[in-house]
Amino acid sequence: MSLELLLRPVPVHTGSADEDGQLVLADGRLVAVLVRLGDAAHAGLLGAWFLEAGFGPCAQVAPPVFSDLDAAQDWIRQRLGPYA
Amino acid sequence: MAAMIGLFIRKLEQFGTLSHEERQVIENLPINVRQVAANHDIAREGQRSDACMLLLSGMVCRYRLLQNGQRQIMSFHFPGDILDLTSLLLGNMDHNIGALTPIEVAPIAHATLLDWTERYPRLGRLLWQDTLVDAAVFREWVVNVGRRSVYARTAHLLCEMVTRLSAVGLVHDDVCDLPITPAELADATGLSIVHVNRALQELRSKQLVDLRDTALVLLNWEGLQQAGGFNPGYLHQRVLSTAA
Numbered sequence: 358m359s360l361e362l363l364l365r366p367v368p369v370h371t372g373s374a375d376e377d378g379q380l381v382l383a384d385g386r387l388v389a390v391l392v393r394l395g396d397a398a399h400a401g402l403l404g405a406w407f408l409e410a411g412f413g414p415c416a417q418v419a420p421p422v423f424s425d426l427d428a429a430q431d432w433i434r435q436r437l438g439p440y441a
Numbered sequence: 442m443a444a445m446i447g448l449f450i451r452k453l454e455q456f457g458t459l460s461h462e463e464r465q466v467i468e469n470l471p472i473n474v475r476q477v478a479a480n481h482d483i484a485r486e487g488q489r490s491d492a493c494m495l496l497l498s499g500m501v502c503r504y505r506l507l508q509n510g511q512r513q514i515m516s517f518h519f520p521g522d523i524l525d526l527t528s529l530l531l532g533n534m535d536h537n538i539g540a541l542t543p544i545e546v547a548p549i550a551h552a553t554l555l556d557w558t559e560r561y562p563r564l565g566r567l568l569w570q571d572t573l574v575d576a577a578v579f580r581e582w583v584v585n586v587g588r589r590s591v592y593a594r595t596a597h598l599l600c601e602m603v604t605r606l607s608a609v610g611l612v613h614d615d616v617c618d619l620p621i622t623p624a625e626l627a628d629a630t631g632l633s634i635v636h637v638n639r640a641l642q643e644l645r646s647k648q649l650v651d652l653r654d655t656a657l658v659l660l661n662w663e664g665l666q667q668a669g670g671f672n673p674g675y676l677h678q679r680v681l682s683t684a685a
Contacts, residue, residue: 373639394635398642407635419511420633 360434362388364426369409373398378409379426383437389415391429394422414438445497445547446470448521448609453567455679463561472547477540484525484538492548494524499544500620503536504628514629516578517541517602517621521609526572529554542620574677581675586631589670594630595640597669599650603659604673612659619657644668 362383367390369378374396381389390410394402406429408420414436423429450459450467459467474497477483484490486505496518503515503525515536518524524538529551558565581601585594606617623641627634644650649665651658659665666672 371639373642375635375639396639396642398638398645399635400638402635402638407633418631420635422633422635 360437362430362433364430371409375399375407379406381430381433383433386412388412388437389429389433391423391426411436443468445495445520446472449495449523452521453564453571455677456567456570457563459564459567460561463564466557466561466564470547470549470553475546475548477544477546479540479542479544482537482539483544483546484528484534486534486537489533490525490528490551492550493526493529493554494538494546494548496520496522496524497545497547499540499542501538501540501544502625502629503538505536512628513631514625515582516575517605517629519605519609519611523549523568523571526568526575541625577675577677582629591630591632591636592640592643593669594632595626595637595669596644596649596665597671598626598630599644599652599657600666600669600671600673601676603657603662603665604676604678608678615659615662617657617659618655619652620655621652621657623652 360383362381365380365382367378367380368376369390369392370376371392375392375394377393377395379391380387381391389408389412391406392409394405394407397403399405402422406423406426408415408417408423408429411417411420415433421432423432446468450464453459483494483501498520501518501524503518505513505515507513524546525534528534554568558568578601585597589597602619602621603612603617606612606619611618623634623637627637630637641652644665647664647668648660649668650660
């Protein structure tokens with residue numbers, strides 16, 4: 358059974374030109390904050406989505422970068438496990 | 442190449458002057474230059490080697506790979522450095538040594554080094570001191586990776602590289618040949634590449650330093666050191682080379 362995630366757009370103060378963010382909620386709880394890489398400093402990663410913050414099983418010492426929001430959500434679902 | 446042997450001697454002599462005989466022994470070392478391509482390893486975790494490598498040109502790093510494929514770079518090394526004195530006495534490698542650029546190395550057989558230290562105990566002590574400086578740098582890296590902010594961590598590492606490159610004459614007119622990528626900086630600071638890119642952008646916008654493809658341009662050396670909380674004492678450099 359696929360876990361339902363709720364995405365809510367939110368501007369994030371990252372201290373850089375990356376500000377376009379999404380809160381990711383699962384079962385009413387915040388599990389991650391994703392930010393779209395908009396700063397030219399990111400070169401080839403421009404437009405990708407970054408795990409700005411992860412909570413619980415989504416907390417990572419080395420946060421990943423995702424090509425798009427679908428890939429990000431797939432990863433988050435995987436981290437959260439097979440239960441809803 | 443003779444220049445690099447000279448550089449190695451000068452580095453050792455930071456801690457004590459070699460006798461004429463001791464210098465000769467090093468200068469008379471038969472040199473078989475080995476060229477290694479970028480992104481190739483010159484030593485592997487778990488393996489024994491029978492020689493230490495004197496780095497003649499290019500840049501290498503020590504690193505470990507985690508099971509999930511993530512890399513932690515534990516140190517960088519520059520021309521004139523000898524790699525890896527640890528393997529001389531400890532046997533199996535506990536880390537990998539990889540070329541980050543095309544490099545040239547001159548192997549010095551373990552048997553030769555051990556013979557040197559038997560015949561010239563003071564030379565042995567100087568090699569020991571070199572290893573101690575290595576250890577001091579690792580301690581600073583623990584602090585860097587453990588406690589500094591993203592911004593300070595990045596600035597500090599760049600300060601260290603500039604200081605060490607300057608000591609071997611590789612900084613000219615505030616520009617150093619530094620073919621390091623943001624990914625390598627990330628693996629060396631325990632950060633994600635996104636954080637490193639942001640830190641580099643902030644350092645650039647504050648006009649402290651500009652890391653380009655193959656060069657690091659120093660814009661404000663004092664400011665960069667402040668940004669990283671950098672104090673070069675841990676490098677224990679006694680003699681800085683004059684710019685070439």
